[in-house]
Each structure stands twice: as C-alpha cells, then as structure tokens.
Amino acid sequence: xxxxxxxxxxxxxxxxxxxxxxxxxxxxxxxxxxxxxxxxxxxxxxxxxxxxxxxxxxxxxxxxxxxxxxxxxxxxxxxxxxxxxxxxxxxxxxxxxxxxxxxxxxxxxxxxxxxxxxxxxxxxxxxxxxxxxxxxxxxxxxxxxxxxxxxxxxxxxxxxxxxxxxxxxxxxxxxxxxxxxxxxxxxxxxxxxxxxxxxxxxxxxxxxxxxxxxxxxxxxxxxxxxxxxxxxxx
Amino acid sequence: xxxxxxxxxxxxxxxxxxxxxxxxxxxxxxxxxxxxxxxxxxxxxxxxxxxxxxxxxxxxxxxxxxxxxxxxxxxxxxxxxxxxxxxxxxxxxxxxxxxxxxxxxxxxxxxxxxxxxxxxxxxxxxxxxxxxxxxxxxxxxxxxxxxxxxxxxxxxxxxxxxxxxxxxxxxxxxxxxxxxxxxxxxxxxxxxxxxxxxxxxxxxxxxxxxxxxxxxxxxxxxxxxxxxxxxxxx
DNA sequence: AACACCAGTCTTGTATACAAGAATTGATTT
DNA sequence: AAATCAATTCTTGTATACAAGACTGGTGTT
Numbered sequence: 007x008x009x010x011x012x013x014x015x016x017x018x019x020x021x022x023x024x025x026x027x028x029x030x031x032x033x034x035x036x037x038x039x040x041x042x043x044x045x046x047x048x049x050x051x052x053x054x055x056x057x058x059x060x061x062x063x064x065x066x067x068x069x070x071x072x073x074x075x076x077x078x079x080x081x082x083x084x085x086x087x088x089x090x091x092x093x094x095x096x097x098x099x100x101x102x103x104x105x106x107x108x109x110x111x112x113x114x115x116x117x118x119x120x121x122x123x124x125x126x127x128x129x130x131x132x133x134x135x136x137x138x139x140x141x142x143x144x145x146x147x148x149x150x151x152x153x154x155x156x157x158x159x160x161x162x163x164x165x166x167x168x169x170x171x172x173x174x175x176x177x178x179x180x181x182x183x184x185x186x187x188x189x190x191x192x193x194x195x196x197x198x199x200x201x202x203x204x205x206x207x208x209x210x211x212x213x214x215x216x217x218x219x220x221x222x223x224x225x226x227x228x229x230x231x232x233x234x235x236x237x238x239x240x
Numbered sequence: 241x242x243x244x245x246x247x248x249x250x251x252x253x254x255x256x257x258x259x260x261x262x263x264x265x266x267x268x269x270x271x272x273x274x275x276x277x278x279x280x281x282x283x284x285x286x287x288x289x290x291x292x293x294x295x296x297x298x299x300x301x302x303x304x305x306x307x308x309x310x311x312x313x314x315x316x317x318x319x320x321x322x323x324x325x326x327x328x329x330x331x332x333x334x335x336x337x338x339x340x341x342x343x344x345x346x347x348x349x350x351x352x353x354x355x356x357x358x359x360x361x362x363x364x365x366x367x368x369x370x371x372x373x374x375x376x377x378x379x380x381x382x383x384x385x386x387x388x389x390x391x392x393x394x395x396x397x398x399x400x401x402x403x404x405x406x407x408x409x410x411x412x413x414x415x416x417x418x419x420x421x422x423x424x425x426x427x428x429x430x431x432x433x434x435x436x437x438x439x440x441x442x443x444x445x446x447x448x449x450x451x452x453x454x455x456x457x458x459x460x461x462x463x464x465x466x467x468x469x470x471x472x473x474x
Numbered sequence: 475a476a477c478a479c480c481a482g483t484c485t486t487g488t489a490t491a492c493a494a495g496a497a498t499t500g501a502t503t504t
Numbered sequence: 505a506a507a508t509c510a511a512t513t514c515t516t517g518t519a520t521a522c523a524a525g526a527c528t529g530g531t532g533t534t
Binding site for chain 2: 517
Binding site: 030032033068071072073075076077078079080085087088100103104106107108110111114118167168169170172173175176177 | 264266267302305306307309310311312313314315321322334337338340341342344345348352401402403404407410411
C-alpha cells in the first residue's frame, strides 16, 4: 500500500552525495511544478489532479497541495473550488497588461539600481552578460535563459528595495513563462541580446533615466512576438 | 479530544443567512490571516505557531498551513524552514521603500487612466473631489479618508489593467494604514488636498505625464510626516 | 429517441497520526 | 558559579484516513 514516497525523484536517498537538506518537500514540489509549467510540460488549461502529481513528484498530497497554493498565489494556476486546479491561461490581452506593469516595475528597479550600484557589482553584471552572449552564440537556450533571469534578478536586488523586490517576485513567474515562449523566435532572441548590451552600457554609466527607458522598451519589444505566438497555439 | 473545528469562528452555522458555501476553509483562513496582519492584530515580527492559529481560527492545521503558503507568496509572512512563520517586518525605512513603489504604481495607473478616461468618469471624479473638499472644510476626517481612498481606487479601475489592479490591491492596505496616520497632521492634510485638486486638473485635461509626476510627488510628500510619526510609536 | 434520475466512481477538502528537527530546561562537570 | 551536554518538550513536515462534493455511465420513463 504505502509505496508512494519511498523512492520518488524528490526523495533524498541516504547516500545522497549532494548533502541536500531534508524537509521542505513542498518548496521543492513548488519549484518542480513551476518549471513544469514554464517548460510547457504542463500546458495552459491542463487539469492537475493531485494524486497524479503525487506519483510524478514522489510525495504525498500534503506537500503537493501546499505547493499548489503557493504557485496559485503566483498566478501560475487557478484554484477552482472543489474542482481540479488548472494551469492558468495566457491570453494575449492579459499579456500586454502584464508587460506594461512589469516593464514599469523593472524600470523603477533600474533607476534605483543606477543610484546604488558599486563598481564590483557592475563587473559582476558584465561577467553575466558575457556568459549570456556566449550561450547565445552556441544557441544553448536553457542556460541563456537562466543567465538572463539572473541579470534581471541581480538588478532588482541591487535596487535594494524590499517592497519592489516582493512585487517583482510576484510577477516574475508569469513573465518568465511568457519569455520562454518569446525567445523561441530566433530573430527576437538576437534583438533581445542587443538590447541587453545597450542596457548594460546605461547601467555601467549609471544613467538611470536611460536604463529605465531601455528596460520598458525591452519588454514592449518582446510583446508582439509573444502575442503572435499565443494566437497560433491557443 | 476532537473539539477543534466544530464551532470555530470560520464554521458556518446552519442559520447563516448569507448562504456561504462550505469548503474552502483554507481560503477563508487566508482572508482572516490577511486582515489580522493588516489591522495590526498580528504585528510585524510576530511568530505564528500553527496550532495556536488553529485554535483562533477553529480549523485544523492542514488549511492553516495552506493559507500560510498563500499569504507567504503574497509577501505578508516569511517562511523560515523548519522554524515558525513570522509576520514580515515593515519599519520606517521600509516605509520609504513602500511609498516609492506605490507612488510609481499609481503613476502608471494615472498615465493609463488619462488615456482611457471618459467625460462621464471625469465628472464622477470631479464630484468625488468636491465631496472630499467639503469634508475637509468640515474637518470630518473619516469620511474624507473614505472619499480619498475611493478616488485613488477609481483611478486605478479606470486604468483598466487587471495586473496593475492586483498589484495595487496588494500594496494598498499597508499604504492605507500609513496614510491614516499621516493625515493626523493638519498641515499635511491641507497640503494633500491641494495636491489632489492639481491632480484632478491634470486628469481632466488628460495630461498623463503631468499626472504621473504629481502622483509620485503626492506620495513622497506624505512620507516625512509618516516617518516622524513612526519613530515615536515603534 | 431523448431526457431525467440514480448509483458508483473519482477528486478534492479536512482532520489526525506520526516522525523528525529545533528549542529549552535542568543537571552535571569543571 | 559558569558552561556544556543531555533529555524533555515543542513545533514543523509529511503521510494517510475519512468525508463530502462533482463527474460518469447506465437505466428507466415518457
């Protein structure tokens, strides 16, 4: 009977050389679910049955349910009362709303970051950008996206405004999901990279006004690619 | 021993004339916890023990834990791994962070509202402003605050961006609490009112840039009054 | 043949039991 | 007397059991 959680992918074996912390299965489950949704493995509209997720994640329903609450608050899934939870849809009009707001948020972050950034941090971002360019030339999309995300995250951290950080965090999963789609277009991918280099120049010279403007444009430029892609799929 | 959930405050009595649906205790618990935190009943830094919350809310640990995950994703509490959940802090320095972000959010709302507002809506806001001025001259602060809040809310609604609306709603309770304090100062009260009239002029002439600027300033001007007041209390 | 109704099944919602990780207190040692 | 360690207690993390609400398929009636 109880064969559920003994050796699932999240279970940490005794000989786990990574020294992974135990506990917090719900956090790990939330992470897993996030990436499953962002990767498209769980497409929009998909009904998520709890027991099925339990089997896939190798944990019981309790952490799965808690994880679902977490990602529901992040807007990745919708909770239907007494019915299955479903992966939330990404409609084209909603996307414009999201990107307008998110661009503005990152714009504020950009301005604040320019005021507060240190030389060491400029160097750090520069190294990340170099890595990202590298992955782009090698056409390795997954690592590229990871570094891209890291640059945006570090910028918000450097802005050093916890309220801003919280708001940003609440929006970023949805944006991340959309961005994953957008960069499937190779032309936009290169364009986005070019914009990033311009943004770095503005950051390095601490031109907050310019960086904010570039940041807002960066998001608005991605929008049409996303929207056209959404129209095809859904 | 099982006396926990039979008659807690969340249990819906048979004679409940509201016809409230059963189930969804976790959602109700989340709502209760939200208002307890926003009202200050659960002050920042407070350690939340699950069983204690269970007794207060009259439910078992399962919905309480799910509710905690929800409001944690909203940033109201911090989840310490294997330790108690604590209400997230917000002191005087944080207040500046809050107002910078909130001012920017309302600034975006202002710009969007200027693009979309109808003549009828301009009239509506104008009437609200007139009412507010009336309450100010009569020194009736509570109704003044209510109208004030209504004007800001209508502006965000007119902006017609659901993402923006959600973000705004997540921040407004904290701002509202702070604003209640700030207007205790009569000088600032009059100043705020004057700013509101200028903001209305900008809105009526659909000058989004100007309105956004005035809005941001409106919040920044309130800040010093609040901060001095917080230093005394906490 | 179409519709309504009922039973069986599936899925979620909640409570509780159990285990493991922290914190605390008291005793023992130096 | 102070510090350290051990044992108790407290708290969180996870699994499972049970109940109640939705879905599905089939049967009977019109």
